[in-house]
Amino acid sequence: EAGVTQFPSHSVIEKGQTVTLRCDPISGHDNLYWYRRVMGKEIKFLLHFVKESKQDESGMPNNRFLAERTGGTYSTLKVQPAELEDSGVYFCASSQAWASNEQFFGPGTRLTVL
Amino acid sequence: AQKVTQAQTEISVVEKEDVTLDCVYETRDTTYYLFWYKQPPSGELVFLIRRNSFDEQNEISGRYSWNFQKSTSSFNFTITASQVVDSAVYFCALSDPLLQGGSEKLVFGKGTKLTVNP
Secondary structure, three states, X not given: OOOOEEXXXXXEEOOOOXXXXXXXXXOOOOEEEEEEEOOOXXXXXXXXXXXXXXXXXXXXXXXXXXXXXXXXXXXXXXXXXXXXXXXXXXXEEEEOOOOOOOOEEOOOEEXXXX | OOEEEOOOOEEEEEOOOOEEEOOEEEOOOOOOEEEEEEEOOOOOOEEEEEEEXXXXXXXXXXXXXXEEEHHXXXXXXXXXXXXXXXOEEEEEEEEOOOOOOOOOOEEEOXXXXXXXXO
16 A cells, blocks of 8 residues: 655745645545644644645644645645745645544655745 | 653664653643654654553563653653664654644654664
């Protein structure tokens, strides 16, 4: 069974540009999460989808970040326009059940904003 | 508010030594879950263990063991006879579904970088 996949693995862009990150969860997993780790800090929650609906987006830093999960399958996270402080590693995770389940993480996308 | 503290930023040991990674958490609720994840140099987060707040039994899995103590709000992780392949960043995390309306989001510590030297 394929794990959580993320694309691209690494993205380098200039301040003001737009970047779109993609996450493909494990097939059949209704829950999809986005997290971010800024250098040297904690991994922090961004948002949670249940199927195509946003269950919790309390961690989204500002309106430059837009997440979608059309059809309840893969998800995209768009940053527009990117700022220097957006640099970090963006992780996606998915889980199968509503409560108390293990979240399977993808390998992350390393975003560098110059 | 929920918080996870991993006071050890970096630890360096020599192969075959035992090493304990500390994790202290804060939560207001009585029902919660604790996790450990490993992040090897390749970058992905690998799930190691999940522990329910009602289960204080220590767990052993091969060379790994976990000590959960509610009295001190700690969930420490010990690697016995460490090996070079254990070198990674280890994250402790907390999930509190009831307080968060069932979101199950994980609250992570800053991680401890473990280096095992040959």
